[in-house]
Every structure is written in structure tokens, then in C-alpha cells.
Amino acid sequence: MQTDNTPKLQDLRAALERDGAELARLLAEWHPADLAEHLQDLDEGEVEEVFTSLGGEARAEVLQYADDPLRQLAVAHLSAASLAEVIRELPADEVVDLLALVDGAVAEEALHRIDLQRSTSLRELLHYDPESAGGVMTTEFVTVPVDTRVGDAIKQLKVDADRADEDVGVYVVDDEQRPVGYVTDRDLLTHRIHAPLGEVMAEAFTIRAEADQEETAQIIHKYGLEALAVVNGAGVLVGVISSVDAAEVFEEEASEDIMRLVGTAPVHQTRLPVLTRVRHRIPLQAVTVAGGLVTARLLDYALPAEPGSSVALLRYLPIIIGLAGNVGIQSSTILVRAFATGEVEEDRERAVFVSEVMTGLVIGVLCGLLTIPAAAWMEGSAAVPAWQFGTSIGVAIMVAVTWASLLGCTVPLGCKHLGIDPAVVAGPFLICLSDVSGAAIFIVVARIMGQALTAGAGVP
Amino acid sequence: MQTDNTPKLQDLRAALERDGAELARLLAEWHPADLAEHLQDLDEGEVEEVFTSLGGEARAEVLQYADDPLRQLAVAHLSAASLAEVIRELPADEVVDLLALVDGAVAEEALHRIDLQRSTSLRELLHYDPESAGGVMTTEFVTVPVDTRVGDAIKQLKVDADRADEDVGVYVVDDEQRPVGYVTDRDLLTHRIHAPLGEVMAEAFTIRAEADQEETAQIIHKYGLEALAVVNGAGVLVGVISSVDAAEVFEEEASEDIMRLVGTAPVHQTRLPVLTRVRHRIPLQAVTVAGGLVTARLLDYALPAEPGSSVALLRYLPIIIGLAGNVGIQSSTILVRAFATGEVEEDRERAVFVSEVMTGLVIGVLCGLLTIPAAAWMEGSAAVPAWQFGTSIGVAIMVAVTWASLLGCTVPLGCKHLGIDPAVVAGPFLICLSDVSGAAIFIVVARIMGQALTAGAGVP
Numbered sequence: 001m002q003t004d005n006t007p008k009l010q011d012l013r014a015a016l017e018r019d020g021a022e023l024a025r026l027l028a029e030w031h032p033a034d035l036a037e038h039l040q041d042l043d044e045g046e047v048e049e050v051f052t053s054l055g056g057e058a059r060a061e062v063l064q065y066a067d068d069p070l071r072q073l074a075v076a077h078l079s080a081a082s083l084a085e086v087i088r089e090l091p092a093d094e095v096v097d098l099l100a101l102v103d104g105a106v107a108e109e110a111l112h113r114i115d116l117q118r119s120t121s122l123r124e125l126l127h128y129d130p131e132s133a134g135g136v137m138t139t140e141f142v143t144v145p146v147d148t149r150v151g152d153a154i155k156q157l158k159v160d161a162d163r164a165d166e167d168v169g170v171y172v173v174d175d176e177q178r179p180v181g182y183v184t185d186r187d188l189l190t191h192r193i194h195a196p197l198g199e200v201m202a203e204a205f206t207i208r209a210e211a212d213q214e215e216t217a218q219i220i221h222k223y224g225l226e227a228l229a230v231v232n233g234a235g236v237l238v239g240v241i242s243s244v245d246a247a248e249v250f251e252e253e254a255s256e257d258i259m260r261l262v263g264t265a266p267v268h269q270t271r272l273p274v275l276t277r278v279r280h281r282i283p284l285q286a287v288t289v290a291g292g293l294v295t296a297r298l299l300d301y302a303l304p305a306e307p308g309s310s311v312a313l314l315r316y317l318p319i320i321i322g323l324a325g326n327v328g329i330q331s332s333t334i335l336v337r338a339f340a341t342g343e344v345e346e347d348r349e350r351a352v353f354v355s356e357v358m359t360g361l362v363i364g365v366l367c368g369l370l371t372i373p374a375a376a377w378m379e380g381s382a383a384v385p386a387w388q389f390g391t392s393i394g395v396a397i398m399v400a401v402t403w404a405s406l407l408g409c410t411v412p413l414g415c416k417h418l419g420i421d422p423a424v425v426a427g428p429f430l431i432c433l434s435d436v437s438g439a440a441i442f443i444v445v446a447r448i449m450g451q452a453l454t455a456g457a458g459v460p
Numbered sequence: 461m462q463t464d465n466t467p468k469l470q471d472l473r474a475a476l477e478r479d480g481a482e483l484a485r486l487l488a489e490w491h492p493a494d495l496a497e498h499l500q501d502l503d504e505g506e507v508e509e510v511f512t513s514l515g516g517e518a519r520a521e522v523l524q525y526a527d528d529p530l531r532q533l534a535v536a537h538l539s540a541a542s543l544a545e546v547i548r549e550l551p552a553d554e555v556v557d558l559l560a561l562v563d564g565a566v567a568e569e570a571l572h573r574i575d576l577q578r579s580t581s582l583r584e585l586l587h588y589d590p591e592s593a594g595g596v597m598t599t600e601f602v603t604v605p606v607d608t609r610v611g612d613a614i615k616q617l618k619v620d621a622d623r624a625d626e627d628v629g630v631y632v633v634d635d636e637q638r639p640v641g642y643v644t645d646r647d648l649l650t651h652r653i654h655a656p657l658g659e660v661m662a663e664a665f666t667i668r669a670e671a672d673q674e675e676t677a678q679i680i681h682k683y684g685l686e687a688l689a690v691v692n693g694a695g696v697l698v699g700v701i702s703s704v705d706a707a708e709v710f711e712e713e714a715s716e717d718i719m720r721l722v723g724t725a726p727v728h729q730t731r732l733p734v735l736t737r738v739r740h741r742i743p744l745q746a747v748t749v750a751g752g753l754v755t756a757r758l759l760d761y762a763l764p765a766e767p768g769s770s771v772a773l774l775r776y777l778p779i780i781i782g783l784a785g786n787v788g789i790q791s792s793t794i795l796v797r798a799f800a801t802g803e804v805e806e807d808r809e810r811a812v813f814v815s816e817v818m819t820g821l822v823i824g825v826l827c828g829l830l831t832i833p834a835a836a837w838m839e840g841s842a843a844v845p846a847w848q849f850g851t852s853i854g855v856a857i858m859v860a861v862t863w864a865s866l867l868g869c870t871v872p873l874g875c876k877h878l879g880i881d882p883a884v885v886a887g888p889f890l891i892c893l894s895d896v897s898g899a900a901i902f903i904v905v906a907r908i909m910g911q912a913l914t915a916g917a918g919v920p
Contacts, residue, residue: 001665003679003688033683065684154649161650167686185645189614190621205461218802219463221711223493224525224704226627228463244684247707251681254714257796258721260883261789263891284887291892295899299777302903303770310763314774317759321778322895325785333721340713342678423720427744431723432751435782439755443762 001031009038009347016046023053032058036065039074040271041348047073056082060089063098067268072101080106084113087122091165093138093245096125118163125239133216134209136249137230137239141168146180148172150200151193153183167242168227172201179204179229179237206231209238213249220246255337262333263326269334270344270352277359278366281330285367288326292319293374300378313446316375316393317439323367323397324404324438325431331356331408332426339416353409360405367401368394392449400441404434461491469498469807476506483513492518496525499534500731501808507533516542520549523558527728532561540566544573547582551625553598553705556585585699593676594669596709597690597699601628606640608632610660611653613643627702628687632661639664639689639697666691669698673709680706715797722793723786729794730804730812737819738826741790745827748786752779753834760838773906776835776853777899783827783857784864784898785891791816791868792886799876800883813869820865827861828854852909860901864894 007030015026027035027050039047039062051059051074059078063071063086075083075098083102087095087110099107099122111119121139128134140163144153153170170188172181181201191200206229207216220228220243228246230239256266263284269277296315305311334356338344344352376390411430412422467490475486487495487510499507499522511519511534519538523531523546535543535558543562547555547570559567559582571579581599588594600623604613613630630648632641641661651660666689667676680688680703688706690699716726723744729737756775765771794816798804804812836850871890872882 001663003665003667003683031683037682065682157646158650161646166644166646184626185649186617186621186626189645189648190618203461205463207463214800215802221707222497222525222802223463223491243707244703247681247703247710250707251710251714253800254711254718257800257883258714258718260881261718261793261796261887263887284891287889287892288895291895294896298896298900299774299903302907303774305770310765310771311774314759314763314771314777317774317778318781318895318899321781322785322891325782326891329721336717336721340674340717342675342682421720423717427721427723429747431744431782431786432747435748435751435778436754436758439778440758443759447762 007031007034007038009041012038012042012050016042016049020053023050027053027058032061033065036062036067036070040067040070040268044073044076048077051077056085057089060086064090064094068097068101069267069271071098075102078106080109080113083107083110087111087114091138092118092122092125092140093136095122096135097130099126100130128209131213132209133207133211133213133228133230133241134239136213136216136245137209137241138165138168138245139239141165141171141227141240143171143173143177143237144197146172146174146196146198148197149193150188150191150195150197153197154188154193157188165240165242167244168240170197171204171227171229171237171240172197173237176235177237178235179206179231182227182229184226204229206235207241208233214253216241217246217249217253221250251341255341258333258337262330264330264334268338268343270338270348270355274355274358274362277355278362281327281359281363282366284326284330285323285363286370288322289319289367289370289374292316292322293371293378295319296375296378312379312389313392316371316396317442319371319393320397320400320442321435321438323364324400324434327360327363327401328404328408328430328434329427331360331405332412332422332430335409335412336422336426339412339422349413353413356409357402357406360408361398361402363405364398364401368396368398371397388449392446395449396442396445399445400438403437403441407434407437467491467494467498469501472498472502472510476502476509480513483510487513487518492521493525496522496527496530500527500530500728504533504536508537511537516545517549520546524550524554528557528561529727529731531558535562538566540569540573543567543570547571547574551598552578552582552585552600553596555582556595557590559586560590588669591673592669593667593671593673593688593690593701594699596673596676596705597669597701598625598628598705599699601625601631601687601700603631603633603637603697604657606632606634606658608657609653610648610651610655610657613657614648614653617648625700625702627704628700630657631664631687631689631697631700632657633697636694637697638695639666639691642687642689644686664689666695667701668693674713676701677706677709677713681710711801715801718793718797722790724790724794728798728803730798730808730815734815734818734822737815738822741787741819741823742826744786744790745783745823746830748782749779749827749830749834752776752782753831753838755779756835756838772839772849773852776831776856777902779831779853780857780860780902781895781898783824784860784894787820787823787861788864788868788890788894789887791820791865792872792882792890795869795872796882796886799872809873813873816869817862817866820868821858821862823865824858824861828856828858831857848909852906855909856902856905859905860898863897863901867894867897 015023142157142160142164144156169184171179174180182204183197183201187200205225209230209232226243228241229237232238259266265280295318299315303311372390372394375393376386379386379389412426415422415425475483602617602620602624604616629644631639634640642664643657643661647660665685669690669692686703688701689697692698719726725740755778759775763771832850832854835853836846839846839849872886875882875885
């Protein structure tokens with residue numbers, strides 16, 4: 001498959017509008033990963049329609065490639081019977097992730113419908129903290145005693161082929177099921193079939209099941225491991241984590257760190273409704289408004305001035321610059337990461353741009369409304385009516401924040417189209433631009449709103 | 461190997477201080493990944509001593525786990541003969557990365573000393589842009605014609621075992637060497653030896669050699685591939701990228717994005733000398749000072765006031781809050797990422813803390829010194845001598861920036877020890893705290909430095 005020519009969202013939409021045969025033809029042609037990607041942009045009804053058209057095996061494949069929000073939509077409409085069918089096809093660690101999204105009673109019924117041995121081991125996996133080594137490990141792999149020969153290990157692998165994770169080789173265990181060595185598929189292929197595994201195996205790296213998933217991924221990365229054995233308190237092998245799982249943990253944690261540092265939620269922001277994005281980001285802005293009001297109060301105490309004077313006005317500059325800076329950095333960070341992870345392809349750029357700027361506008365209006373009474377109260381009643389003063393500040397915030405979000409979207413998009421790395425420019429350039437323009441907007445708005453504002457200042 | 465008990469830096473230092481036998485014993489015991497990690501904290505002479513004590517094979521192993529700065533130190537002292545020995549042991553993609561760090565003449569001489577066929581293929585790899593698919597691919601893997609049977613593919617793999625990348629299976633090619641399918645090691649193990657590969661193989665995903673490495677990693681991640689075939693313009697297979705390579709690209713790009721967004725260089729900041737860190741971060745601060753001065757000028761024009769008055773003073777608040785915010789966010793981001801990637805273990809926390817705060821201090825002093833003449837010039841000569849005014853602003857910057865860097869280090873470290881995710885708290889909490897305390901410091905310093913400053917303001 002040539003990867004520079006992937007299917008387009010509009011084809012899927014077109015197929016949905018025509019008859020079922022057209023949709024079935026398209027679903028049979030598309031790679032499940034492409035389908036999982038584009039399904040994220042459809043609404044609940046359309047997702048349900050697609051999942052109904054898919055067979056059990058294809059459903060499982062699409063779910064394996066899907067992120068949590070899509071999984072949630074998709075499994076909401078599945079019967080226990082269909083869910084059981086999906087569970088049979090998916091590897092154990094994926095099943096555990098999936099069952100966390102399903103109503104408890106449906107999950108229970110689905111587990112009843114599958115093989116008892118497998119449902120028992122799945123139930124055991126469900127007990128682990130999802131962020132721990134136990135929560136990301138799989139229990140489906142091959143173990144053999146230490147005196148096994150290469151040829152017999154291969155036979156064992158053939159027997160267990162259906163259920164054994166392809167990313168993990170064979171673990172050699174002692175009589176107490178403690179891991180003593182690890183053999184890769186390549187080792188099995190390149191050694192004599194009569195060689196005892198004890199001569200072929202490498203040291204088995206182990207970690208406790210309660211260890212944090214991030215620590216687990218760090219170890220796999222540091223030692224360049226293909227697989228890491230997970231053990232319980234007695235050192236008994238209870239599961240295994242592959243390098244593929246570790247890479248996923250790493251990417252998840254990196255995106256989480258970035259998003260949290262700029263004060264937003266670690267999910268695919270560009271796919272969320274505007275109001276959900278606002279909800280994710282408003283705590284940081286509220287903290288900034290609170291900090292800004294404390295600063296204004298502090299300045300009022302230290303540099304007392306007439307209400308409505310230039311000094312009184314300038315006390316609110318930190319709030320405006322702070323809010324504008326936050327929103328600008330949030331928008332640009334979200335876009336930079338979305339470009340890096342392939343979340344925003346060219347056909348979604350316009351939609352993402354519009355929704356991000358809308359998000360900025362809503363945040364700006366909310367913060368402005370929050371500040372108006374606070375500023376009015378802090379100024380008390382005075383020469384210039386306090387509410388007019390508060391409103392000037394509030395409106396300036398609304399304009400400056402919306403503008404910052406516009407900048408925060410335009411700069412990374414522009415960089416991308418000019419072939420410049422958006423991350424290099426987005427940070428420093430944006431901070432400077434949004435500070436200067438925030439101050440300019442503040443002055444202009446305050447001037448227009450309160451003509452008398454400068455009258456009380458210390459003009460010579 | 462139980463991974464919760466890894467070797468300590470102090471043991472390596474102790475061994476270096478004793479005799480050579482002690483060092484040799486330790487080097488034989490340690491995993492090369494642990495050695496590569498702790499060597500990063502030693503100086504050039506010590507690194508040379510360790511590398512001299514290592515045999516050729518062990519040297520190659522340590523280099524394979526090492527990051528670029530350590531590789532640079534380590535290879536600087538290697539003769540062409542020793543380098544050739546290392547090249548023989550390393551996979552092709554690692555050799556290419558390594559040769560980029562070596563003096564051209566030495567690299568050329570080392571390439572002359574190895575097998576002609578291999579050096580030719582290495583030279584070809586060196587032509588690709590390091591950030592492209594061609595730059596990260598390897599040329600060392602097994603290809604077989606489409607009519608090959610499973611048993612014969614296994615034989616071929618046994619022959620090429622030494623040189624074939626373990627992370628990549630077997631590519632099936634047509635008469636023109638275009639990839640038509642891919643077979644994993646697991647496929648070879650679980651199918652009949654008489655099965656033709658055409659029946660066993662999966663579709664081969666391909667990408668052009670000029671494609672960006674980030675795009676390449678995205679495709680491998682999206683489709684969950686074990687390997688991606690790299691082709692030239694004619695569709696001929698020229699190399700392959702494994703999922704392991706892709707994970708490395710992803711981690712590199714994520715760290716790069718984060719570091720660049722906060723205006724610093726994408727390398728292990730906590731291992732760098734203070735002055736190098738300052739050099740990486742000063743461009744963003746210079747931009748912030750420039751933006752802040754423009755803002756001050758704008759405010760001066762819009763809200764004219766007596767030189768040295770409260771209004772004149774408040775014009776500089778954006779610079780101070782901006783600088784303090786930047787430095788705080790840089791410190792906290794660096795620490796949060798260093799915790800996440802395992803760069804800062806417990807035994808380095810104190811050293812990292814001290815050096816980060818020192819970095820903040822130096823940046824603060826530089827920015828303060830930069831602002832003094834600018835602020836003095838902008839105020840002109842007036843009631844309060846302009847230089848005294850400028851100095852107040854400059855000193856306030858120095859104190860506020862150092863304080864912000866102290867906060868930016870203390871908060872993530874404190875969170876880590878309290879078991880809170882540092883990323884959640886570091887962003888919002890720090891921004892608020894550094895804004896408020898920046899303003900407070902500004903006022904206190906300005907008051908102390910220029911007693912007369914408030915005299916000119918519009919106090920009732």
C-alpha cells in the first residue's frame with residue numbers, strides 16, 4: 001500500500017448518503033485504521049450505521065485502531081452478543097481497555113458468553129490499576145520450561161498461535177513460573193531445533209505489576225527491550241508488556257504532559273465540541289483572572305491612585321496580557337501537537353481553525369464577564385462610574401483573548417504552509433506578538449469605552 | 461534482571477578513583493544501557509578512561525544506547541581502527557548517526573577498513589537527509605522473491621542472521637525489487653515450511669525515501685505496522701523502517717515540540733552547563749524584553765504621565781511578568797519532561813535544582829542589564845534621575861526572574877515527592893503564582909530603589 005494516497009473523509013460521507021451497497025463496498029476496501037480515523041469526524045448516528053454494516057471481525061479491527069472517544073460511541077450500541085464477538089477477536093489488553101468503556105452489566109453478560117478460561121484471565125486483568133504495569137500488560141503469550149528445545153518451543157507457538165501476542169516472543173520459566181529467560185522469534189528461527197532454550201535465551205527483565213506505566217515504558221526504552229515480564233510479589237510471571245505497548249504509553253504521556261502544562265485536557269482537542277474545549281481550558285483562565293485581580297489589588301495598595309485614572313487602568317494590564325498569552329499558547333500548542341501526531345490533515349484545517357477561534361471567543365467572553373463586576377467592585381463608585389470602568393476592562397479582555405486565539409491558530413498554520421517548523425516560531429514569536437497587541441487592544445478599547453479615563457491621570 | 465535495583469552513579473565514580481581492575485570488574489557487570497546513562501554525568505577525561513577500558517564489542521554496545529552528546533565525547537578519542545571495529549558491530553542506521561558526529565577524514569578512513577560491500581551501502585545511506593525516511597531507515601534486512609517457500613525464507617534468514625535487523629521480518633519483492641509483501645518472523649514460525657510466501661505474506665506498506673521522518677512515524681503508528689518499506693522514485697525497495705525506529709522518532713519529536721514551544725533547545729537540558737542553557741533560552745527572553753519595551757512605549761504614548769510617576773513605573777510591569785512567566789515555565793517544563801523520560805533520577809535532583817535556579821539567575825541578570833539603559837533612555841532625564849529609574853526596573857527584573865525559576869523548580873519537585881502529577885499543577889498554578897509574586901517583587905524593589913517614585917503619581 002502506497003501511503004501517500006490514503007482514503008478521504010468525503011468519500012465516506014458520500015457513501016453514507018447513498019445506498020447500503022455503496023457503503024459495504026467502501027468498508028470492504030478501506031483499511032480499518034483509515035476507517036477508525038475518519039469515523040472520529042462523524043456523528044453518533046453515522047458511527048452506528050457504519051458499525052451495523054460491519055461484520056464482527058471487521059468491527060474488532062476498527063475498534064483496535066480507534067481512540068477512546070470513538071470506542072465509546074461505537075460500543076454504546078453493541079448488544080452483549082456483538083460485544084462478545086468483538087472480545088473474541090481482540091487481544092487481552094485491548095479488551096480490558098474496551099470493557100472500561102462499557103456498561104458494567106453488558107460487559108458482564110459479554111464475558112459470560114466467551115470461553116471460561118479466557119474470561120477468567122480477563123477478569124483478573126480488570127483488577128489492575130489501568131495506569132500500572134498490570135493495567136497495560138497482556139496475559140496472552142507462550143511460556144515454556146527451561147529444558148525445552150527450540151523445536152518444541154516452535155511447536156508450542158504453533159499450537160497457541162491464535163491467542164499469542166505477535167509482538168512478544170517466548171518466556172522461559174522455572175518450576176514456580178518465575179521468568180528465567182526470554183527468546184525472540186528470530187532466535188527460534190536462527191538456532192538449531194535441538195538447541196535447549198537455556199542456551200539460546202537472553203536475560204528476562206522483570207517489573208512488579210503495581211509499577212507505574214510510565215516507569216515501565218522508561219525501562220523498555222532504556223534497555224531497548226522487545227518485552228518486559230510483569231511479576232507479582234512472589235516473582236511469578238503474570239503478564240508481559242511489549243515495546244509496542246511501551247511506545248503507546250510514551251506517546252500518550254508526552255501529549256498529556258504538553259497539554260497539561262498549557263492548562264488543557266490531554267485528549268484530541270481538535271475533535272471536541274467548542275464548549276467541551278472551553279470547559280477543559282477555563283480552570284487555567286479562572287486561576288489567571290484570580291491571580292490578576294490579586295495583582296491589581298496589590299498594585300492599588302502600593303500605588304494608590306484616583307479611581308478611573310491611568311494608574312487604575314494599568315493595574316488590569318497583567319490580567320489581559322496573562323489571559324491573552326494563555327489562550328494564544330493553548331491554541332498554538334494544540335495545533336502544533338495535532339500536526340505532529342497527524343490529527344489534523346489538510347482537509348480538516350479550516351474546520352479546526354474556525355472551531356479554535358470560536359473557543360477563544362467564548363473563553364474571552366466568559367473571562368470578560370467574570371472581570372466586569374470584580375473590577376467595578378474594586379474601583380468602588382467614583383468620578384467615572386465604576387461599572388463603566390469595569391466594562392471597559394471586560395470588553396478589552398474579550399477582544400484581546402479572541403485576537404490571541406486567532407494569532408495562536410494563524411501562526412502555526414501559516415508556518416506549516418510556508419514549510420517552517422511551527423514549534424520553533426509558535427512559542428517565542430507568539431508570546432511577544434500577543435503581549436504587544438494585548439496592550440494595544442487594551443488601550444484602544446479602554447479609550448473608546450471610557451473617554452474620561454485619562455482625565456484623572458497625572459498628565460503634566 | 462529486576463529493574464527496580466539499577467546500578468548507581470556513585471559506584472562508577474568510586475571505581476574510576478580506584479585501580480583499573482576494579483573498573484574492569486564493574487564494566488563487565490553493568491548493562492551497557494546503565495553505563496550509557498551514567499557516563500552522561502562524567503567529564504570528558506573520565507568518559508575517555510571508561511571507553512579505553514572497554515573492548516570493541518562493549519564499546520559498540522554502549523554507543524548504541526548512548527545519546528548524541530555522549531557519543532560525540534566518546535568517538536572524539538577513537539582511532540580510525542577502533543571506529544571501524546565499532547562500525548562492524550552496529551546496525552547500519554546507527555552507524556550513519558554515529559558517522560555524522562565524527563571528523564570527515566577519520567570517518568572516511570574507518571569506512572576504508574571495513575568490508576567493501578557494507579561500506580558502499582553505508583555511503584549510500586549517508587546521502588539521505590537525516591530527518592527523512594531515508595535518513596532513519598536501515599538497509600540490513602532479508603528480501604526474497606515471491607515464489608519462495610517458508611522453509612527457504614527461514615534458510616535465507618539463517619544465512620543473513622548476523623546482518624539482518626532483528627526488528628524487521630522478511631520482505632517479498634518482484635523481479636524489479638519492488639516490495640509486494642511482508643512476512644513476520646511469527647508468520648515463518650507458524651506456517652508450513654512448504655507454504656509459498658505469496659500465501660503467507662501481508663500487504664507491504666511503502667513510503668518514498670524523501671518523506672519526512674515524522675510523517676513516516678505517523679504512518680507506522682496509525683496502521684500499527686511492524687515495518688514500513690522505503691522506496692525510491694521507481695518504487696524499488698531501498699530500505700526499511702521498524703516500529704522501534706518510529707517510536708524513537710516520535711519521542712524525539714514530542715520532546716522537541718515541547719522544548720521549542722517554551723523557547724528552549726530540544727536536548728537534555730538538565731545535563732548541560734548553565735551557560736549553554738542560558739544561551740539556548742536567551743533568544744525568547746530577548747524577544748520578550750523587546751516586546752515589553754514596545755508595549756511600554758505604546759502605553760507612554762496612550763497614557764502620557766510624568767517621568768518617574770506610578771504610571772511610568774507600571775508601563776514596565778508587562779516585561780517583568782512576561783520574563784518571570786517564561787523562565788518559570790521553562791524550568792518547570794524541563795523538569796516535568798525530565799521526570800517523564802527518566803532523565804532525572806533521585807540522585808540528581810539536588811544538582812539539577814541548583815543548576816536550573818542558577819540558569820534563572822543568569823538570565824535575570826542579563827535581562828535586567830539589557831533593560832536598564834533602555835528604560836533610562838525611554839524616560840529621558842527628569843525629576844527622578846532616569847538611570848535610577850532604569851536601575852529600579854532592571855533590579856526588579858533580576859529578582860523576579862530568579863524567583864520565578866526557583867518556583868519553576870520547586871513546584872514540580874515538590875509535586876513529585878508528594879505523589880501529584882507535576883504536569884497538572886506546574887502549568888496553571890505556576891503561571892498564577894509567578895504573575896502575582898512578579899508584581900509584588902516589582903513594587904517592593906521599585907519602592908526601595910526609588911523612594912520618590914510614587915511622589916509624581918496621581919495620589920489624591
